[in-house]
Amino acid sequence: MSSLYQYTVASRFLRYVTIDTQSDPRSNSFPSTEKQKDLGRLLVEELQAAGISDAELDDHGYVYATIPSNTEKDVPVICFCSHMDTAPDCSGTGVKPIVHPRYDGKDIVLPDDPAQVIRLEDHPYLKEKIGDDIITASGTTLLGADDKAGVAIIMDLANYLVMHPEIIHGTIRILFTPDEEVGRGVEKLDMKKLGADVAYTLDAGEAGSLEDENFSADGMIIHFHGIMAHPGSAKGKMVNALKVAGEFLSLLPKEKLAPEVTEGREGFVHPVHISGNAEKATVEFIVRDFDTARLGEHEFLLQHLADEVVLRYPGARSEYQVREQYRNMKEVLQHHPQIVAYAEEAIRRTVGTVRKLPIRGGTDGARLSFMGLPCPNLFTGEMALHSKHEFVSIQDMQRSVDTLVLLVQLWEQGS
Secondary structure (H helix, E strand, C coil), rough: CCCCCCCCCHHHHHHHHCCCCCCCCCCCCCCCCCHHHHHHHHHHHHHCCCCCCEECCCCCCEEEEEEECCCCCCCCCEEEECCCCCCCCCCCCEEEEEEECCCCCCCCCCCCCCEEEECCCCHHHHHHHHHCCCCEECCCCCHHHHHHHHHHHHHHHHHHHCCCCCCCCEEEHHHHHHHCHHHHHHHHHCCHHHHHCCEEEECCCCCCEEEECCCCEEEEEEEEEEECCHHHHHCCCCCCHHHHHHHEEEEECCCCCHHHCCCCCCCEEEEEEECCCCCCEEEEEEEECCCHHHHHHHHHHHHHHHHHHHCCCCCCEEEEEEEECCCCCCCHHCCCCCHHHHHHHHHHHHHHHHEEECEEEEECCHHHCCCCCCCCEEEECCCCCCCCEEEHHHHHHHHHHHHHHHHHHHHHHCC
């Protein structure tokens, strides 16, 4: 990039995080919260002000925009995608971002709640960021780097390309999505309208990260049915579904197949919600593994344990529901090696080191890949996600902008 260019990514990020865009997993509307459109409207205004005239926000909360091709070559249409919503795990209301210039390697005490301390020992990546300018929240909310860092990076890319028409590239489509954090990010996406051939999400962490594989994921619900009776005359009659569910939960593996004891490529089953009463109790699970075939094995284990417990309570019964959530993008991307190869080359030239790690989670890119749009995930610098300790390096975001500028040129040169 031009050495004279003044990055806009940090100022954009600081502006975007103050807009509350938290999504709601219990909502049946789409987007799950209307306030996500507040950021969408601002992004459209900024894109149009930069000269990207087709920028629009649709009724579902998606932002679409186009940077037209300036080459005579037939280059695949590239989509860059980030999500606008923040996670329901921690408040996103009243975010007050703080810039810590030239980070000195010490623990960062967040001023609005001094009990919230971003400790170097808990976040070893900070050792690599000494001298960088670090942005945090103030201690009472998350920051929103996941994924407003990605949004700001794509917006700065657009700004740079508009200001530098000498950078030769094909058609670029910009996509900002709602509701990624609640697993519905591309549920209402108009793929024909998007019109892209390949895509990259901007939603990974450390500088140099390139993620081309992720968990395959199912949701599983187990209902336990008991027998209700008045507690004053329940002897020999009542079967309490809550107790059945509680005993079932006590049988779940504790040394394996649980998030708190697994890492790397190890899968897990994870109870995320329990509800009900003595007559009926419901336990909701997320089931994860990099090997899609193993999801069925994990779900069979849960069914077996539920059946085993029900046998101990005559009159009780159980039933199961399994819903596919997303699948490992590697199953698609392995057939499109060029998409990852160009990203690796761009990262090597801008960052130096490519960090390829499997995602112990999912992204919009996983679902996009199975919708016909192969889509790995690139770094933004966002760290300590979904928590009050979330932080991002301004320099990491700038390196991400550099990477995208080079990436679009590599696609054009290779076409």
